[in-house]
């Protein structure tokens with residue numbers, strides 16, 4: 001069995017917040033844990049993080065993790081036309097490659113896991129080799145085009161199931177039956193998001209994030225770090241292979 005750990009490197013809650021507490025305080029905890037277990041992971045980065053905090057992307061790169069693209073400013077790409085969408089992904093790719101001195105980024109994940117139907121054509125045009133945006137394998141047929149060779153790595157939208165107490169045993173049992181699992185997390189899960197969300201401006205924001213989206217705060221912070229640590233320790237003991245997505249392509 002293989003596990004690919006993937007992280008979306010973006011603002012704390014794109015669309016609602018402009019803060020980077022997850023990057024400032026959560027990312028280091030995650031990178032330390034990965035170092036402790038000698039695991040390499042894949043980090044999908046937005047262009048605006050590179051513009052505002054290139055030091056974090058360079059830190060990820062210095063630890064030999066894989067860097068991939070996650071949109072210029074976390075736009076909802078399925079609402080855009082082909083030209084606009086291609087332009088944003090092109091700028092995202094070039095910005096990260098240039099500022100981090102990377103030869104060529106080959107992986108992409110659509111923000112909100114909402115890819116447009118023509119995504120694979122754009123990725124092929126821009127030299128990408130794989131995508132990791134389509135959760136359901138059944139939906140892959142809507143994105144495939146003739147002569148376009150883009151490998152799909154279906155992400156398991158696991159952040160909530162990983163943290164929700166009643167789901168965690170089911171989550172572990174379910175993934176143990178798979179040959180390859182792509183897990184998907186964010187740096188903000190490693191900080192106490194309850195505090196961040198309650199400090200937001202606007203009662204409506206707080207209401208939306210808090211009441212309707214427990215996935216945005218439940219068991220974040222130290223509880224997440226403890227569970228993540230235990231999960232990695234058990235997996236390493238079971239000799240599960242951790243891979244980056246570009247290793248699966250190469």
Ligand SMILES: [Zn+2]
Nearest residue numbers: 008010111112
């Ligand atoms: Zn994202």
